[in-house]
Structure formats: structure tokens, C-alpha cells
Amino acid sequence: MFDLLFQHIQEKVSLSPAEIDTLGTYFTIKQLKKRQYLLQEGDVCKQLAFVIHGAVKSYTIDDKGHEHISLIGWEGWWISDFRSYIYGEPAILNIDAIEDTTLALLSKQNYEKMFVEVPMMEKYFRVLYQNSLVTKDRRLISSNTYTAEEKFKAMIDTYPQIVHRIPQQLIASYLGITPETLSRIKKRLI
Amino acid sequence: MFDLLFQHIQEKVSLSPAEIDTLGTYFTIKQLKKRQYLLQEGDVCKQLAFVIHGAVKSYTIDDKGHEHISLIGWEGWWISDFRSYIYGEPAILNIDAIEDTTLALLSKQNYEKMFVEVPMMEKYFRVLYQNSLVTKDRRLISSNTYTAEEKFKAMIDTYPQIVHRIPQQLIASYLGITPETLSRIKKRLI
DNA sequence: GCCTACCATTGATCTACAGCAAGCGTTTCA
DNA sequence: TGAAACGCTTGCTGTAGATCAATGGTAGGC
Numbered sequence: 001m002f003d004l005l006f007q008h009i010q011e012k013v014s015l016s017p018a019e020i021d022t023l024g025t026y027f028t029i030k031q032l033k034k035r036q037y038l039l040q041e042g043d044v045c046k047q048l049a050f051v052i053h054g055a056v057k058s059y060t061i062d063d064k065g066h067e068h069i070s071l072i073g074w075e076g077w078w079i080s081d082f083r084s085y086i087y088g089e090p091a092i093l094n095i096d097a098i099e100d101t102t103l104a105l106l107s108k109q110n111y112e113k114m115f116v117e118v119p120m121m122e123k124y125f126r127v128l129y130q131n132s133l134v135t136k137d138r139r140l141i142s143s144n145t146y147t148a149e150e151k152f153k154a155m156i157d158t159y160p161q162i163v164h165r166i167p168q169q170l171i172a173s174y175l176g177i178t179p180e181t182l183s184r185i186k187k188r189l190i
Numbered sequence: 191m192f193d194l195l196f197q198h199i200q201e202k203v204s205l206s207p208a209e210i211d212t213l214g215t216y217f218t219i220k221q222l223k224k225r226q227y228l229l230q231e232g233d234v235c236k237q238l239a240f241v242i243h244g245a246v247k248s249y250t251i252d253d254k255g256h257e258h259i260s261l262i263g264w265e266g267w268w269i270s271d272f273r274s275y276i277y278g279e280p281a282i283l284n285i286d287a288i289e290d291t292t293l294a295l296l297s298k299q300n301y302e303k304m305f306v307e308v309p310m311m312e313k314y315f316r317v318l319y320q321n322s323l324v325t326k327d328r329r330l331i332s333s334n335t336y337t338a339e340e341k342f343k344a345m346i347d348t349y350p351q352i353v354h355r356i357p358q359q360l361i362a363s364y365l366g367i368t369p370e371t372l373s374r375i376k377k378r379l380i
Numbered sequence: 381g382c383c384t385a386c387c388a389t390t391g392a393t394c395t396a397c398a399g400c401a402a403g404c405g406t407t408t409c410a
Numbered sequence: 411t412g413a414a415a416c417g418c419t420t421g422c423t424g425t426a427g428a429t430c431a432a433t434g435g436t437a438g439g440c
Contacts, residue, residue: 060331068335070327083324092331115313122312123305129319134273136326137260141250141282143333144366145258148427169387176334181427183389338397357417371397373419387436394429400422407416 001029005050005104008076013124022118026110032056032097038079039095045084047105051077054101057170058093069173072098072166078128098166148177149185191219195240195294198266203314212308216300222246222287228269229285235274237295241267244291247360248283259363262288262356268318288356338367339375 005027006020015023030049032038038056039045049056055074058081059067070093073079081091085108106114114121142151152175156163162171172182195217196210205213220239222228228246229235239246245264248271249257260283263269271281275298296304304311332341342365346353352361362372 060335062335068331070331082327086320086324119309122316126312126316126319129316129323130276132323133319133326134276136323136330137272140326140330140333141258141260143330145250145252167387178428359417368398
């Protein structure tokens with residue numbers, strides 16, 4: 001059940017079988033149906049989620065009721081409202097399933113315990129966060145520098161599979177543009 | 191010389207005097223005059239820099255020659271082209287000094303050595319990156335959701351001192367707007 | 381297998397912000 | 411100490427992308 005997760009971890013650090021066993025006790029499995037929530041704005045985010053199968057999105061909703069997607073994650077991605085998870089504040093993000101999804105969940109309590117009992121996980125998360133920062137830095141630059149068309153092109157360069165899997169209105173929201181604009185861009189690119 | 195750095199580290203993890211001594215051997219001091227470069231686009235970023243005194247900015251330059259600031263850092267901030275530093279790719283960022291600045295530099299080699307010889311630093315950087323991710327997540331949401339005025343308000347809420355220290359055109363660039371727009375927003379807010 | 385809900389497209393209009401240019405106070409440095 | 415460079419403001423105009431609205435296609439639930 002946790003194969004993908006352990007594989008993902010062992011790409012970054014090496015663990016003994018005993019450590020793997022210990023790790024296994026920290027996680028629980030959760031199934032989400034398409035459109036089902038993992039987290040709703042205002043609640044405290046109690047779980048860090050690793051996607052074993054399926055796809056999820058995290059997003060805010062503004063005053064006008066518009067969704068702004070901050071992350072789309074599928075197999076091998078971690079997702080949460082990080083600030084809420086770490087500091088116990090009410091979440092500003094919603095997280096729900098784009099497809100039927102299987103998640104591995106890690107509670108805050110187990111997160112902290114894990115670092116004490118399996119110190120090698122400090123390295124795993126240090127490297128995971130390090131890579132994640134690299135990605136977010138580029139995304140932030142892209143968001144402030146590029147036109148809508150350039151952003152879309154950069155996205156299909158980075159994630160070519162995404163257009164076949166994720167509805168275009170979600171991609172538009174992730175890029176910070178409207179579905180109409182994305183539609184017009186696609187037309188222009190053909 | 192490294193007092194602020196060690197203090198910063200010991201807020202997150204506790205280190206023995208021996209570990210502090212070892213750490214001290216990894217860092218070198220660098221002085222930058224105002225407008226002097228630490229890193230130029232195209233070079234490989236060899237150093238992770240911690241600001242001991244002064245202020246620096248990292249930015250890209252687009253086809254039209256416009257600066258887009260990705261980070262402004264002062265005392266207690268880390269700065270680099272992270273992707274370049276980690277993966278050895280040519281940097282897309284420029285980094286230079288906004289004021290006369292003193293930096294503590296950590297080479298990639300010492301960065302890796304540090305994690306082997308002072309494993310507690312895994313935790314320090316895990317927590318540092320964790321916090322940094324929280325900040326960048328919010329900034330990304332802000333960038334895609336808010337109007338220019340809302341972004342500016344959010345910035346002075348988060349960093350009230352910034353308007354007294356950093357020229358407004360740099361703040362505008364950091365927010366992804368033009369200096370003219372920022373000027374008009376300020377007028378509107380009075 | 382039909383009905384409804386969802387999704388992409390396209391056209392017409394609107395708006396926040398960019399771009400350009402000119403003017404003015406203030407720092408900088410020969 | 412005076413010229414030059416710099417930073418901020420303000421007015422005018424341009425434009426990328428948002429918004430609103432209508433249409434057609436496709437997929438999932440009963």
C-alpha cells in the first residue's frame with residue numbers, strides 16, 4: 001500500500017528495513033471520491049497528504065467566489081495547507097480530489113515523532129523542501145514576469161502530461177488566468 | 191562576526207560549543223558595496239549567503255531589460271539562486287547589494303560536508319525551508335489572487351519597516367507592478 | 381438512452397495596470 | 411558646489427486579459 005511512498009523516500013535517503021517498518025506505523029490510508037474534500041478553509045489542517053493514486057488540488061476562494069488553484073498534485077506529490085499544518089492556524093486553502101484518489105496521511109504528531117525516531121527523515125524532508133523551494137521560486141518569477149501565453153508554454157514544457165489529465169479550467173486557475181483566456185491562447189498556438 | 195548567524199541557527203536547533211566551532215570553519219565573510227554583485231545571471235551560484243548586515247536583492251531581467259525582483263533580504267535572511275546552487279545550473283538570477291552589506295557565505299561543498307559532520311543542521315535547514323515554503327506559498331497565492339493595491343497592503347502588514355528602508359521602485363518590482371502604479375496606489379491610500 | 385450538468389469555445393465589451401513622457405525634489409560625487 | 415543621476419509623481423494613452431453572455435459538445439446519473 002505504501003510502496004510508492006517508500007520508494008519516493010528511498011530515492012532521497014536510504015533506510016533500514018526496521019526504519020521502514022517504523023515509518024509504516026505513522027501513516028494511514030484515506031480514499032477520496034472525485035470532488036470530495038480533504039480540507040476545508042477555516043479548519044485546521046491536521047494531515048500532510050502523499051498522493052498514492054489519483055489527483056488533488058488545493059485552492060483559495062476569493063470574495064467574488066472565484067477559485068485560485070495553488071497546487072495540483074498527483075502520484076508522488078505531497079499536499080497540505082502547510083502554514084495551517086505547521087502552526088496550527090485555520091487553513092485558508094481548500095483541498096479536494098480531482099479524480100478518485102488514494103492518500104497516505106501523516107498527522108502533525110507523527111510528523112514530529114518521526115524526526116525523533118527516524119532522524120534520517122530530517123534529510124528526506126530537507127531535500128524535499130529544498131526541491132520544492134526551487135520549483136516555487138521559478139513559479140513566482142514566472143508569475144511576475146511572463147505573459148499568460150508564456151506561462152502556459154512553460155507549464156506544458158514542465159508537465160507535458162497535464163493537458164491530457166487535468167481539465168483546462170483547472171490549469172487556467174493554476175496559471176492565474178481565466179479559462180476563456182487559456183482557450184484563446186490554445187487557439188493561437190495551433 | 192558570525193554571532194547573528196549562530197543566534198539564528200540556535201533559535202531552531204541546539205548545538206554544542208564544539209559543533210559551533212566546526213560550523214564556523216564552513217563560512218567565509220564577504221563585504222559588498224552598494225550596487226556590487228554577488229551573482230550574475232549565467233554564472234553558477236557557488237555560495238549560499240546569509241545577510242549579517244545590510245540588504246540585498248535577487249532579480250531576473252526580461253527581454254525588455256526590466257528587472258523583476260524575486261527576493262529582498264536583510265539581516266537574518268538567506269539568499270541565493272537556489273536551483274543553480276543545488277543543481278549546478280547557470281543562474282537565472284542576479285544578486286546585488288541594495289546597501290553596503292556583510293555576508294556569511296557557505297559553499298556547496300561545505301553545505302554537503304556540514305550535513306555529514308553536524309547532522310543537526312539537517313533539522314535547521316529542514317525547518318528553515320519549511321518556513322520559507324509557507325511564506326512562498328502565501329506569496330504565490332497573493333500574486334494570483336490580489337489586486338496591486340491588496341498586494342501592497344499585505345506587504346506593509348507583513349514588513350512594516352520595509353517602506354522606510356527599501357526604495358519604492360524596488361518594492362514595486364518585488365510586488366510585480368510598476369513604480370508608477372505603486373505611486374498612484376500610495377496616493378489613493380492617503 | 382435521455383436529461384442534466386459540466387466544459388470548451390467564441391464574440392463583444394470593460395478595466396486594471398503598463399508604457400511613455402515630462403517635471404521636480406534630492407542625493408551623489410567630481 | 412554645481413552638474414548629473416536618481417527616485418518619485420502625475421497626466422495621457424495603449425493593451426493584455428477579465429468579464430459577461432451565448433452556443434455547442436460531451437459525460438455521467440437515473
